[in-house]
Amino acid sequence: xxxxxxxxxxxxxxxxxxxxxxxxxxxxxxxxxxxxxxxxxxxxxxxxxxxxxxxxxxxxxxxxxxxxxxxxxxxxx
Amino acid sequence: xxxxxxxxxxxxxxxxxxxxxxxxxxxxxxxxxxxxxxxxxxxxxxxxxxxxxxxxxxxxxxxxxxxxxxxxxxxxxxxxxxxxxxxxxxxxxxxxxxxxxxxxxxxxxxxxxxxxxxxxxxxxxxxxxxxxxxxxxxxxxxxxxxxxxxxxxxxxxxxxxxxxxxxxxxxxxxxxxxxxxxxxxxxxxxxxxxxxxxxxxxxxxxxxxxxxx
Numbered sequence: 001x002x003x004x005x006x007x008x009x010x011x012x013x014x015x016x017x018x019x020x021x022x023x024x025x026x027x028x029x030x031x032x033x034x035x036x037x038x039x040x041x042x043x044x045x046x047x048x049x050x051x052x053x054x055x056x057x058x059x060x061x062x063x064x065x066x067x068x069x070x071x072x073x074x075x076x077x
Numbered sequence: 078x079x080x081x082x083x084x085x086x087x088x089x090x091x092x093x094x095x096x097x098x099x100x101x102x103x104x105x106x107x108x109x110x111x112x113x114x115x116x117x118x119x120x121x122x123x124x125x126x127x128x129x130x131x132x133x134x135x136x137x138x139x140x141x142x143x144x145x146x147x148x149x150x151x152x153x154x155x156x157x158x159x160x161x162x163x164x165x166x167x168x169x170x171x172x173x174x175x176x177x178x179x180x181x182x183x184x185x186x187x188x189x190x191x192x193x194x195x196x197x198x199x200x201x202x203x204x205x206x207x208x209x210x211x212x213x214x215x216x217x218x219x220x221x222x223x224x225x226x227x228x229x230x231x232x233x234x235x236x237x238x239x240x241x242x243x244x245x246x247x248x249x250x251x252x253x254x255x256x257x258x259x260x261x262x263x264x265x266x267x268x269x270x271x272x273x274x275x276x277x278x279x280x281x282x283x284x285x286x287x288x289x290x
Contacts, residue, residue, distance in 0.1 A: 010175035019123050032103075034224050039123040042150040042207045043176045044222040044230075 002054050002076040004035055006067050009045060015066045016040050018073075021059060028055045029076070036073060047073065078285040080276045082269065083113035088120060088145050088156060091164065095229040098166040102227045107288045110279055111164040112272040115156035117142045119246060122151035122220050129153045129247040137245065149230035151220035152250035159237035159257070161271055165279065169226040172283075180219060182282050183232050184209050187217045189278045190234070190271075194258050206251055209234070214256035218249055234258075234275075237265045 006016060016038035023029050023036075030053045034046035054076035061067045081098075083091065091113055098109045119130065119142055129152055130137075130144075137144060142155075156162060163186075169179060184200040187209045191198045198216060201207040209217035209232075217234040235257035243255040259265050280287055 007174070010177035010179070012177055032225075037123075037148070039150055040176065041124075042180055042220050044123050044148050044150050045176065046222070046224040048225045 001057070002050050002052060003072045004047060004050065004074040004076065006038070006047065006069055006071050006073055008069055009040060009043075013040050013069065015068045016045060017066050018061045018063050019044070020063055023056055025056050025059055029053055038067070050076065078280060078283070078288055079107055079109040080287055080289045081109055081111045082272055083111055084268075085158060086113045086115065088115045088118040088143075088147075091115065091162075092147070095164050095166060099224055099227045099229050102166050102168050103225050108168060108285065109166040110276060111166070112275060113162050113164070114158050114160060114268060115162060117155075117157045117242065119144045119153055119155055120147040120149075121145070121153050122147055122149045124150060124152050124250070126152060126250055129250045130245065131247065132245050140242065140245065142242070142245065147220070147230065149220040149222045151218070153246050154218045154220065154233065154248055155242055155246055156233055157238050157242050159239065159259075160233050160235050161268060161275060162231065162233045163275055163279065164231040165228055165283075167228045167283070169223065169228060174226055176221070176223065179228065180207060180221065183219060183221075184217075186275070186279045186282045187232055187234055189282065190275050191216065191258070193274055194262055194264055196258065196261055206249060206253075208249065211256055211261060214254040215248065215251075216256050216258070216261075236268070236271055
């Protein structure tokens with residue numbers, strides 16, 4: 001199963017807040033898509049879909065929640 | 078790196094232009110640095126809090142200020158003629174994928190640029206909020222967006238900006254005095270000259286070559 005993981009965003013950034021999911025569970029994402037928009041202190045970061053693409057099976061963080069770096073944001077099939 | 082001088086350009090038009098460049102850079106084109114000024118515009122970043130606009134919308138209209146939502150980090154900020162705005166479109170996949178390092182380099186570009194005017198500025202680190210500061214006053218505000226590790230949005234430096242306009246807001250959500258190059262030095266160089274200076278510092282700090290034709 002593919003996972004969308006919040007990557008290491010840089011020195012001193014330990015978490016980011018989910019602003020908006022551009023896709024919902026059951027929807028297909030393609031490699032060029034930004035799947036979810038996150039925000040840190042001064043940066044909006046759009047997490048890209050994996051190169052393989054896939055269908056979102058489960059989303060683990062709601063909009064407004066903070067997610068730690070390295071956490072699984074969603075599962076894809 | 079392509080250096081693009083846009084002159085005075087509507088904020089939303091500049092956003093569209095940035096997104097066009099982001100798509101190009103994602104497809105493998107060299108990065109770009111867009112340099113411009115905006116008409117009087119309040120932009121609301123993703124960390125925007127309504128209480129940080131201090132006046133009613135009617136008063137904004139009276140001042141000729143438009144309000145635009147922006148997909149960047151940070152709270153509310155103001156753009157106006159006399160503010161040099163730099164929008165680097167940079168692929169961070171080739172530059173360590175580190176947003177903090179990128180923000181620091183962008184601030185350092187501004188610090189070095191201001192030294193050309195005899196202004197000793199500092200990056201916003203430690204207890205200070207991000208941006209660029211001179212003494213206790215903020216001279217440049219920063220906020221970026223990143224898509225597929227390609228950056229957009231950037232930094233706005235007050236050159237000859239009408240600082241009275243900042244009284245309409247709490248800039249970046251802070252109770253802070255804003256300053257400008259003109260206020261600190263009395264200088265009011267043309268924006269084309271200062272844009273070139275900024276571009277030179279940007280290329281040096283980011284160790285990039287000028288690919289402009």
